[in-house]
Amino acid sequence: MKRGNVWLAVAGLVIDEQGRWLVVKKKYSGLRGMWSLPAGFVEHFETVDEAIVREVKEETGLHTSVKGLIGVRSGVIKNEISDNMMIFLLENKGTSSIIIEEKELWDVQWKSPEALLNDANTSVMVHEMIKRMHNGDKLQLVEGVNPGDQFAYTRYQLFL
Numbered sequence: 001m002k003r004g005n006v007w008l009a010v011a012g013l014v015i016d017e018q019g020r021w022l023v024v025k026k027k028y029s030g031l032r033g034m035w036s037l038p039a040g041f042v043e044h045f046e047t048v049d050e051a052i053v054r055e056v057k058e059e060t061g062l063h064t065s066v067k068g069l070i071g072v073r074s075g076v077i078k079n080e081i082s083d084n085m086m087i088f089l090l091e092n093k094g095t096s097s098i099i100i101e102e103k104e105l106w107d108v109q110w111k112s113p114e115a116l117l118n119d120a121n122t123s124v125m126v127h128e129m130i131k132r133m134h135n136g137d138k139l140q141l142v143e144g145v146n147p148g149d150q151f152a153y154t155r156y157q158l159f160l
Helices: 048-062 115-117 124-132
Strands: 004-015 020-028 039-041 063-076 081-092 107-110 153-159
Touching: 004 020, 004 048, 004 063, 020 048, 020 115, 039 048, 039 115, 048 063, 048 081, 063 124, 107 115, 115 124
Parallel strands: 004 081
Antiparallel strands: 004 039, 020 107, 063 081, 063 153
């Protein structure tokens, strides 16, 4: 699908009863082989909250509902593309049986925040989220974050 020069994506954080985070290991993009949140682009026929529920179901098989907005990531790629992502907190509404979307993902797991912080294959955004999850309700600009040169961002902003 042609997205033009302004992209809108969504990511979802699902936390289980033991405090573990649902993370995926993608087969493509700058996050290839990295633990990251289930995510994807918003389609022309849906709202952002519908998009994240759809993406989590497509990638993991889990049925979720949106509890709130917990972050925004915004960057500019090669001074050409505005790449924006809304990050939602989700609640698992159904079974805990995971079904991996094998075309897009290597793996899906529930991992503790501590395990993710100690894993070199955890995305920068997930690291920053874990470090700042208890800073109150207001989204604040996180200064000086570099998500990795593989993304080719000329500017990158993260609000958590």
